Amino acid sequence: MHFLLMFLIVATAIFGLVGLLSSRGSGGAPASAHLPEYTGILSGLSFLANGKLFRKHAGDSGTQEINSQFVQAIEDRQARSDELNAWKEGTSFAISMNGAMKGKGTRSLSFASATYRDAGHLLYALQDQSAGGLFELDLSTGTEKRLLHRQRLNIDGLRLHSDPGFLLCSQRAPNGIANVSMLNLETLELRELTRGETSDLWPCAVPGARNSLVFQSSGIARGPHGQAMAFGPSSIQLLDIDRGELTTVLENPELDFLQPRVAPTGELLYLQRPYEGQQYSTGKAATDILLMPFRLLRALFHYLNFFSLMYSRKPLTSASGPQFDQDAKSIIVQGKRLEAEAALKRGTQMFGVPALAPASWQLFERDQQGRTRLLAQHVVAFDVAKDGTILYSNGFGVFALRSGYRPQLVLKDHLIGDVQIRPE
Numbered sequence: 104m105h106f107l108l109m110f111l112i113v114a115t116a117i118f119g120l121v122g123l124l125s126s127r128g129s130g131g132a133p134a135s136a137h138l139p140e141y142t143g144i145l146s147g148l149s150f151l152a153n154g155k156l157f158r159k160h161a162g163d164s165g166t167q168e169i170n171s172q173f174v175q176a177i178e179d180r181q182a183r184s185d186e187l188n189a190w191k192e193g194t195s196f197a198i199s200m201n202g203a204m205k206g207k208g209t210r211s212l213s214f215a216s217a218t219y220r221d222a223g224h225l226l227y228a229l230q231d232q233s234a235g236g237l238f239e240l241d242l243s244t245g246t247e248k249r250l251l252h253r254q255r256l257n258i259d260g261l262r263l264h265s266d267p268g269f270l271l272c273s274q275r276a277p278n279g280i281a282n283v284s285m286l287n288l289e290t291l292e293l294r295e296l297t298r299g300e301t302s303d304l305w306p307c308a309v310p311g312a313r314n315s316l317v318f319q320s321s322g323i324a325r326g327p328h329g330q331a332m333a334f335g336p337s338s339i340q341l342l343d344i345d346r347g348e349l350t351t352v353l354e355n356p357e358l359d360f361l362q363p364r365v366a367p368t369g370e371l372l373y374l375q376r377p378y379e380g381q382q383y384s385t386g387k388a389a390t391d392i393l394l395m396p397f398r399l400l401r402a403l404f405h406y407l408n409f410f411s412l413m414y415s416r417k418p419l420t421s422a423s424g425p426q427f428d429q430d431a432k433s434i435i436v437q438g439k440r441l442e443a444e445a446a447l448k449r450g451t452q453m454f455g456v457p458a459l460a461p462a463s464w465q466l467f468e469r470d471q472q473g474r475t476r477l478l479a480q481h482v483v484a485f486d487v488a489k490d491g492t493i494l495y496s497n498g499f500g501v502f503a504l505r506s507g508y509r510p511q512l513v514l515k516d517h518l519i520g521d522v523q524i525r526p527e
Contacts, residue, residue, distance in 0.1 A: 141503045141513055144488050147242070147525030149225065150496065152518045153434055154213025156227060159514060166516055171229060172247040173238060174212045216259040216272070219525045220288070226250075226270065228258045237270075237286070250291060258284070260305045265313055271306040273318075279331030283318050283342070296344060300325075302334055305362045310369070314344040317352065317363040317371070334438070336378040339363045339371075353469070361437050366487050371469040374437075374482055434459070434498065434518045436483050441498060443518060453481060454512045459498020466495055478504060484521045496522050 149158040149169075157166040215235070217227035225240045236252030260273040270286040274295065281302040282295045297303045297318075306318040322335035338354035352371065353360040361374040433442045441459050451458040458481035466482040469475045478493070479502070485495035493504040494513070501514035501522060 141492070141511070144492055144494065144503070144524055144527070145513055146527075147219075147222070148494065148501070148514065149217060149219075149523045149525070150484075150501070150516075151214055151217060151520040153520070154215075156214040156217055157516070158225075166514075169214075169225075169227075169240065171212070171214075171227075171238060173236070173249060173252075174229065177212065215257075216261040216521065217523055218261040218263055218270075219523060220263060220270075221267070222526050225525075226261055226263075228261060228272070230257050230259075250288070251286075251293075262305075262307050264316075265308040265310060271308065271316060273304045273306065278329070279323050279334075283316070296342060297349075303340075304337075307364050309341075309365050310367055315341065316344070317341050317365060319361050319363060321359075333380060335380070337361055339373060359437075362484065364485070364487050366468075366491055367489055368491060369471050372478075372485065372487060372493065373467055373469070374464060374485070375467050376437075376464045379439075434483075434520055436460070436498075436520055441483070443498075446498065451481065453497055453500070453502070454510070456497065456500035456512060456515055459483060459518070466493075479510060483519070486522045486524045488524050489527070494522050494524055496520070 145159060147158060147160070149156060150166075151157075156169045158169055159166050211231040212229045213231070215228040215230045217225060220226050220239065223242050225242060227238055227240070229236050229238060234252065234254050235256035235258060237250045237258065239248045239250055240246070241248070255277070257275040258272045259275070260271075262271045263269075264271050264285065268288055270288055272284050272286060273281045274284040274293070275281045279302065280300065281304055283297045283303045283306045284293055284295050286293050296306075296316075297320075300323050301320050302323060303318050303320045306316050309315040309317060318340055319337045320340045321337040323331050324333040324335065326332045336354075336356055337359040339352040339360045341350040341352050342348070343350075352363075353373065355378075357378055359374075359376050359378045361376070364372040366372055432444060433440050435441075443459060446459045447457055449458075451462070460481045460483045462480045464480070464482050465477055466479040466485055467475050468478050479495055481497040483496045483498045485493055487493050491506060494501055495504065495510075496502075496519040498519060499515065499517065500512050501516075501519060502510040503513045504510045
């Protein structure tokens with residue numbers, strides 16, 4: 104009888120321990136059965152992927168691409184031009200120097216960044232090689248409004264200021280310099296807040312401090328002719344706009360600190376990854392010398408292939424089919440190209456979703472006392488809601504993270520870049 108009683112006590116203890124462990128995630132978080140509802144945050148969630156903007160609707164499991172009316176008008180004009188020049192098809196007039204067909208309409212303008220002005224309006228920057236603009240989309244009517252559009256305007260990293268009448272952004276120059284700027288959404292006056300030989304990106308206002316903001320910054324290494332050769336490790340800087348004072352928050356010569364965000368409760372959120380500088384070793388120089396004859400032969404082949412297309416309209420190789428869609432293979436995030444095929448071969452998964460970024464791409468939280476805490480790995484981009492909920496992307500999926508709970512998969516798609524949460 105005593106043995107049976109002891110057996111029941113031990114069995115009950117083991118069962119309770121197993122249940123406790125199964126109901127806890129990392130850091131003592133409750134199980135997914137008790138996870139909060141994220142429907143409100145996911146309503147209107149948007150993300151960027153290689154120059155395209157997508158948005159998730161409430162109650163819809165899929166996503167929809169947002170098409171700019173301005174870009175569509177350009178494409179329509181290009182299509183009419185293609186019709187007028189259709190007679191050139193099949194002749195040498197339709198072939199460019201690289202062997203590609205000329206005159207075919209391509210999407211020259213692409214989405215560089217996006218953010219919500221409020222629950223009903225989405226701001227986004229469009230740009231191409233020579234011009235750029237800022238546009239506002241009314242989500243209820245689908246009407247697009249052009250706010251700015253001019254030559255050599257290259258802005259990204261859009262984030263609304265704590266004063267909703269102002270927009271923070273990074274303004275890039277052709278020489279590699281990027282300055283933090285602030286746009287008055289009423290007067291459309293664009294004011295530079297930082298200057299110098301640096302690349303200052305991803306500005307974010309500090310809640311409760313109207314004239315303070317944080318941003319990532321890296322130095323620029325230039326060649327003998329002034330061209331940008333490399334960028335130094337990214338640090339996080341705090342700017343007092345009124346005083347014009349800069350304070351270094353995080354800096355390490357071996358690490359990049361990226362995309363700073365300040366949570367409503369005051370914690371600093373940021374991405375961290377190993378810094379990969381410009382490296383050119385003796386081994387690389389020897390490899391380049393050995394490969395030089397093959398590269399010259401490849402250049403000669405493409406040169407002869409061009410003339411073959413010009414005069415006989417036949418390529419020198421039968422492998423001249425349609426080009427593979429690069430958007431389905433890779434994505435550029437924070438200046439690094441992440442290859443989807445390589446990620447799938449690695450087999451690393453998060454909740455059944457492949458991880459595009461390596462484990463060294465990490466999301467950290469830093470409290471006001473300077474203590475840091477690792478929140479997630481394999482992070483490509485993230486955003487934080489007003490209630491403190493974090494949505495982050497690993498490249499193939501979006502996960503919701505709330506204090507005291509494990510991450511939860513809330514959206515699965517192919518190649519997800521910058522993530523934006525719509526205000527509730």
